[in-house]
Structures are given as C-alpha cells and as structure tokens.
Amino acid sequence: MTTTTSIKEVARRAGVSLGTVSNVLNQPERVAEATRKRVLDAIAELGYVRNDSARQLRAGSSRQIAIVVLDVANPFFTDVVRGAESAAEEHGVMVVVCNSGEDADREHRHLDLLEEQRVRGVLITPVDDTRNSRLEKLIDRGTPVVLVDRGSGWHNRCSVAVNDVLGGRLAGEHLRAQGHREIAFVGGPMTIQQVADRHEGIKLALGEAADLVVVSTPNLTVASGRQAAGQIAGMPPAERPTAAFCANDLLALGVLQEMTQRGVKVPQDFAIVGYDDIEFAAAAAVPLSSVRQPREQLGRTATQLLLEEIESDGGHEHRHVVFQPELVVRASSSRPARRRSRTSSAG
Amino acid sequence: MTTTTSIKEVARRAGVSLGTVSNVLNQPERVAEATRKRVLDAIAELGYVRNDSARQLRAGSSRQIAIVVLDVANPFFTDVVRGAESAAEEHGVMVVVCNSGEDADREHRHLDLLEEQRVRGVLITPVDDTRNSRLEKLIDRGTPVVLVDRGSGWHNRCSVAVNDVLGGRLAGEHLRAQGHREIAFVGGPMTIQQVADRHEGIKLALGEAADLVVVSTPNLTVASGRQAAGQIAGMPPAERPTAAFCANDLLALGVLQEMTQRGVKVPQDFAIVGYDDIEFAAAAAVPLSSVRQPREQLGRTATQLLLEEIESDGGHEHRHVVFQPELVVRASSSRPARRRSRTSSAG
DNA sequence: CGGAGTCATTGAAACGTTTCATTAGACAGG
C-alpha cells in the first residue's frame, strides 16, 4: 500500500548523498543554501514522508506521550485530555489518547502496546489503584509515569490530584448545614481511590451529626446513578436518606433523572450534590450542586510534570501536586423554604 | 531511559539464534516445545518488550488506525470513538484518538504525524470539507481513509454518515406542525457539511410555510449557543423567532441556558430542537427535543469499512453508508396548551 | 545402508533512518 519513497530516492533525485538529505531534515543550517534547496525540491516532487519507525528505531524513543483514561466519554476526562494536549503541543509532543473503559485488562493491553511503541511517558488514571503490578513493571523498565487524580501510596511517582477528602468534606458540611440527617453516599467501586476519598471526606464531615448510608455502584455512569436512586427510593421511609452525595456528576444526573421520574421532587424531597462540576451540571433539569475540580489544569500540570521528568537526565524529584476543590451550590441541594415534613408524610 | 533489552539478549540467554526468538514471538507453532519454553522464560526473566519501531520498519506498516475528531469533548464524537474502538479491538488494531479542535492547522499537523507513523488507515471528520488538499494528498499516497459524518463530493472514499438533510427536515416539519412561523437556525460555520445539510433540511421542510432566520455561530459549543440566544433575544419583537433548530445539542443547551437566564420560558415562549441526542439532552433543565443519530454505530461501521479496505488487496469498492436519524420529541419543543400571545405581549 | 522427506534451527539480508568519523575542496597565511 503506502508508497514507499525513501530518503534514498530523494538523495538520488537531488544528486546528493543519503546523509545530506538527513541533514537537511534535521540540521538544515549545516547544509549549503543551494544544496538544501535542491533537496527540498526533490522532497516536494516525490512527496516524500519521513518514516517515523526508522527514525525512532535509530533514535531509541518517540515523540509521543500517552494518556490512559477511565472513560473517554466522561466529560471530566475529556477536559483533562484537552489540558494535556494543549501543554504537550507547546513542546511538540503528540498525545495518544487511550481508553481503558474501567477495564483492567484493556488497560494492560494498552500499556503493552504503548510500551512496545516506546512512548516517552504515560499519564494514567489506573483502573485499580491497589495491586497494579502491570504499571509497576512499566515504571521499573524506565518509562516515566504521572498519576492523574491518584497519588496516595505511589511515592515513587509524580502525581496530580485534587484533594478528594476535602471535596467530600465540603459536600458533607453543606448537606449537614441544610439539616439533613440521613444521607446517602452513591458511588463505587471503593477500589477507586477518588471514590474512597470522597466517601472518607463526607464521613469526616458528618461525624455523629448524621447517618451515612453507602449505596454502592459498579461504576460511575448515569445508568448506575439511576439504579442507585431506585434502590434509595425503595428503602423503608424511616431510614430513607433525604439527600445524596454522588461520587461524580454522571451518577448525580442519573439519580436526578430517576428521582424526577418517580415523582420525587428535587431538592424539596431529596437533595443531590455531585462531583466534577461538568459543563452539563449547570444545565441539568434541576441545576446540580457539585464539587468543582480544575480539570484542564489537572491535565496541563500532569503533562508538565511528565515532560519535566522526561527531559531531566535522572536528576528528577517526584512531586505531588494537589489542587483544592470548590463547592458550587445550585438548586439541587438548596434548602427550600419549607421543610421535610412532606417527605416524612409521603414516606 | 528505556532499558534496551533486545531480542539478541533474549537469544543469548536462551541459547538460541535470533531468528528462533522471532519465531517464538510470531509463529510459535514452528518452534519445538522445549525451545519455546526456554525462550519464553528468557523473555520473562529479562522483561523483554518488543520494539515496535523495528517491527514496523521491517513490516512496512503498523497495527494502528487513527480517528481524527473535531472535538474530543463533544459527546457525539466520544461515542463515535467508543464505537470505533470496540470494532477495532475485535481486529487487534489500536485506535489513536486525535483532536483537531476544529482547527485546520492542527488537523494538518496530526495528519503529518500520522502519516510519518504509517498508520494503516484514518477515520476523519475533516474540519473543512471543501478544499482539503492535505487530506487528498494523504489519500493519494495510499493511506485508506474513511470519512465520518461527511461524504458528499468524496466519491473516491468510503464514508459513513447520517442523512442530515432528513434530520433537518424532521426538525423543520415538527416545528412547523407546532405552529411556528418564525424559526431560527442556529449553527455554523456553514463550511461544515453537516451544518449546511441540516440547514438545507429545515429549509426544505419549511418551504413557504415559515420564515427561517440563520443565526450563525463560529463553532458548535455551549458558549456559542448562549451567544446566539443573546442575539435572538435582542431582535425586534416583530421578527423575533419563536423557535430554534440548533445544529447540535451543545448549541441547543447553550440556547436553553441563556433563554432561561433571561426569563424566556421554554417551550412556552421559545421552542428548541437540538441535534445528536447526547446523553445530557434528556437530563437538561427542560428535556431537549433532539434529532438522534446512531453514534456508536457510526464509529463501528466506519471502522469496519476501513479495515475492509485495508485488508482487501486493491480490489476494494468504496461504499457510502447512510444512517437515518430519528426525531425525539421532549419538552423543549412541545406545544404548551396556551399560545404565543404571551410572547408577543412580552416583546 | 542409502536416499528422500520432515522438522527445527540458523545466519544473513533488508527495512529507512541518524550519526559520526572521514574526505574533499576552498581559502588564507607564511
């Protein structure tokens, strides 16, 4: 298929040697004006395209970094990707986007391929934060890795994260201040550190002041949110929560949809706080309260740390950058004038 | 950096020749059981990772295809990407996701890099559908290309698209049936074929039955939608549209947000129909009517066409697959009981 | 026991670059 025009033919056409063509491509200033022009003309005429495999083979490494995300369709990650891309672009580095789909096997397969391709470095939000020996191996073999939205327990790596415990606390304090005494935490699996941290945060915030019910979900999607809401609605009135803090906005939107569909009024009968503050949170049926994270910033910073490590010759110190989240209160959790006598009587 | 363990060291360790190791990797059945085991052990012990550059160099092509989208953060494209990924996975092919960000220069740079990497094929929604000589060149040089959500005027390529004229017509007929006489088309730039087709569709549907005002936007984002809504709200009451058909859901959500913020009631005072039916359309403040496209299917089919072309040895006939869109009517465009006397009086 | 036929393994060539030591040529100074 791909017509194979090599440097050799360019050289012949221009009447110069192989090495000269290479120099024109890589160190143009070393080549005399006239020769350079002849070579460039030949390149244009033949439609020559440099073969990156050969270049890499010789050079030993590529000009690519990779970002492995949990879900390409999640607005949180797409924003992180955008941030990473813009930072990488400034350094002439290409970003390869890989989607693990929260599936450890797929993640591993991606890492295998990326390693074979000798990417310069990897930004990753690992599916499983605990026993990830595949990732360890990658690191041991010398590929720089920066953990995105992860961090604890990886002292041998740079990481970029948001203080999720704080995020959970903000949500918890807010809900407590609104007078809720039975609160659901919707999210899972707990092996995802973010989820565990957010849970930890709200637990800290509530203390003895309110009961926290964990409604566990298999992943962080709208569909799971709807299911969780169904589960909550099915609880006996006495112990049914009056508010939910969801581990991300997709879950929260799912909960909102399901509750609305069941005729449960938000926020009058049920308050919801999400996490991520994605673009659609503000546009939801009931504008969603959410914990905002600096998403693009996260991607940007992660990329900068990675490039820094790549460019440093060994003398690199791993850093952990932690951003502070911020609670954005909207209608979905705002205390209505009247209280939950209605909820009780309805239940 | 990357510790360089080559096939040579594996060979030495296992006490076999270079070629044998390669055979173990590529045609294991040709190698005797015992030898194979010895080689595999050596590979494991040394942590050998195949160098894909060298492999490609020898083989002449890679195991990757690329998808170049207009905007990674647009749910429409993320779904297309998911579809492409799942189809590619079945063929053991990796998908590289590239984001042009609706910027022709970036698109060109991506194509340059992809071509240097000798990707097997490219799925692309070109930024500019008209004079795209960069893409032509790629094709001429022999890289299979499938156009996604494009098609007209590219008879030398496979393409996968949705009948956008029909989509526009469905929206138009619906709005006309709801009694609207002044309708805005929000979208742009018109150089994007989809946008032009959707516009064409609604024009056809309305005919002489209603006036169509084009509110042009520089791109297809929520922000642009808000601006467009501002523009509409600023028109003199007499010629102000009572409904908008937006070229995609992001614009529609923007219009909805801005209108709501200005106190214009949707759908009582102003009806909105979007396009794409993204996941968030149903969850919007006022659930959004939208023209639904089979997004994942689009990505799947495009990938299948591409792989088909790649695997066929020359004897390939280009095909154009067109999917039919479907109008999903929700609250944002449903005729309320009362009519627009209110709008008039308010204006 | 010899020759044909299998089967497993080998060794070298080739892929398209980059790099680097070397050569050729021009020019200046003595």
Add this chain to the structure above:
DNA sequence: CCTGTCTAATGAAACGTTTCAATGACTCCG
C-alpha cells in the same frame, strides 16, 4: 608552494526486528 583551517558533503555503521533460503539432524522406507 606548502601547511593548516574551515566548511560541505560523504559513506558506512548501527538501531531491533522479520524473513527466507540454507543447514543439520532425524526418521522412514525401500
């Protein structure tokens, strides 16, 4: 006219694979 310096261009080696013709060892059959 010789020597030394500087610039421009060359040619060969190297990167790590895959491929393929050739080799060697065995087995089978006559």
